[in-house]
Amino acid sequence: MGDTVRAQLWPLPTLGVVLAVTAGVGLPRLDARIQHDIPPWLTDYLFGGGADAARTVLEAIAGSLISVTALTFSLTVVTLQLASSQFSPRLLRTFTADRYVQTTLALFLATFTYALTVLRTVRTGDDEKVMFVPQVSVTVAFLLTLASVLGLVLFLSHLTREIRVETMMQSVHSAANHTIHRLLPERAPAAGGPGAPPEPSADALPLPVRKPGFLTAVDEEALLEAAVEAGAVLLIDRHPGSSLITGTPMGAAWPLSGEPFSPETRTDLVRKAAEAVSTGAERTEAQDVAFGLRQLTDITAKALSPGVNDPTTAVHALSHSSALLCELAHRDLGPRVLHDDHHRVRVVLQRPDLGNLLDLAVAQPLRYGAGEPAVLNRIAMLLRELAWNTTPDQHPPIVAALDRLRTTAADQDLHAAEHVRLTELAQQVEKALVGHWTFDRVP
Incomplete structure (x- = not known):
């Protein structure tokens, strides 16, 4: 839930409006109390005009800030459309979760709201009312306006940087790397991985999905508690990022002792397992270690589409994917096993x-870039880099990917020199698999 809120544009601007209303009501009251006690040296720095001048200033601030806010929203929407159509819809969260964008919108809306709120307290002396000009409040409105002007300049500079594809890919890479380091422990030096987790029995209790959507988070403590209370072993065979359909099994449970579950236990276990799994309308990086790779692959595929035809961007995205894969190779990617106080397996998370x-x-x-030598070469280099960062027990998928690359390249109508280069790179992958790194000759 917290990750979902952080990815929304409205929470921070809403907080800014609330604070602006509070300040717009409180500061004029403070003005009325200290108006005759302000030191002369400080008065020179405060607003010195009359009631009409104060109204004019506040009206100008409110009118201009709402226009600037509309412009900012328009630029943000255009940026979102550009990111969605040209790169990937999965990148929209990167922009909506951008604290710089949220803070800028909050500042503009807060300044507009504060100016309107203070405007209602200015009295010109008509209708037998005593004239009142909240000097401090109007001065604060002026300072907020200067901050907004500076914020607009910085926002435009930030936006022009953020819409660059290199910046987008770096943001995705950084977020994915943070998720990897937060969720996955380092792989044991001995390699070989953990032992095989227990398999469900033939009569295991299916754990159906209660709410459809993408699996966004799993409450490990709640699952472990439910398993211990029921005397069961739970298996959740869907990992964060998977699409869940109501009524279909997301896992299974079976009794640890071999005794069948009672009807009450079965009902309670199914309910608690469903409550421990959170779903959403879109994937997030909260617990999804593959989400960053999914976004980078989307950028690669979009860049290789006939309507874009940008193999350079595809190659750059593959470079980021290679860096993430090499980092993942040093992490424990096996099933996560939770034990009870007696060190017995209780929960298995795939x-x-x-x-x-x-x-x-x-x-x-590989499919969409099969006819582009630069993409094929980069995939071969990715496999070489990954081979260098893995242990022998991790090599089978690399060997399988290398075979697929060779088969794909052989079917393409490439120049003879391009085939030779791919053959050399494939041989370098094989050498990296046995711990030997070869260097290209210097011409």
Whole structure:
């Protein structure tokens, strides 16, 4: 839920409006109390005009800020449309979660709201009312306006940088890297991976999905508690990022002791398992270690489409994918196993392995970029880099991807020199698999 709120544009601007209303009501009251006690040296720096001048200033601030806010929203929407159509719809979260954009909108709306709120307290002395000009409040409105002007300049500079595809890919890479380091422990030096987790029995209790959507988070503590209370072992075979359909099994449960579950236990276990799994309308990076690769692969596929035809961007995206895969190779990608206080297996959570992640990063670029030598070369280099960062037990998916690359390249009508270069790169992948790195000759 917290990650979903952070990716929305409205929370921070709404908070800014609330604070602006509070300040717009409170500061004029403070003005009325200290108006005759302000030191002369400070008065020179405060607003010195009359009531009509104060109204004019506040009206000008309110009118101009609402126009600037509309412009900012328009530029943000255009940026979102550009990112969605040219790169990937999955990149929209990167912009809506951008604190710089949210803060800028909050500043503009807060300044507009504050100016309107203070405007209602200015009295000209007509209708037998005593004239009142909140000097401090109007001065604060002026300072907020200067901050808004500076914020607009910085926002435009920030936006022009953010819409560059290199910046987008770096943002995706950084977010994915943060998720990897937060969720996945380092792989044990001994390699070989953990032992095989327990398999469900033939009469295991299916755990159906209660709410459809993408699996966004799993409450591990709630699952472990439910398993211990029911005397059961739980298997959740769908990992964050998977699409869940109501009524279909997302896992299974079976009794640890071998005794069948009672009807009450079965009902309670199914309910608690469903409550421990959160779903949403879109994937997030909260617990989804593959989401960053999915976004980078989307950028690659879009760049290789006939309407865009930008192999350079595809090559750059594959470079980021290679860096993430090499980082993942040093992490524990096996199923996550939770134990009770007696060190007995109680919950097994499936996670994508290196083969799944490599297929995600390579399969579509290899299909859509089969006729582009630069893309094929970069995929070969990706496999070489990954081979260098893996242990022998992790090599089978790399070997399979290399075979697929060779088969794809052989079917393409490429120049003889391009075939020779691909053959050399494929041989370099094989050498990297046995721990030997070859260097290109210097002409």
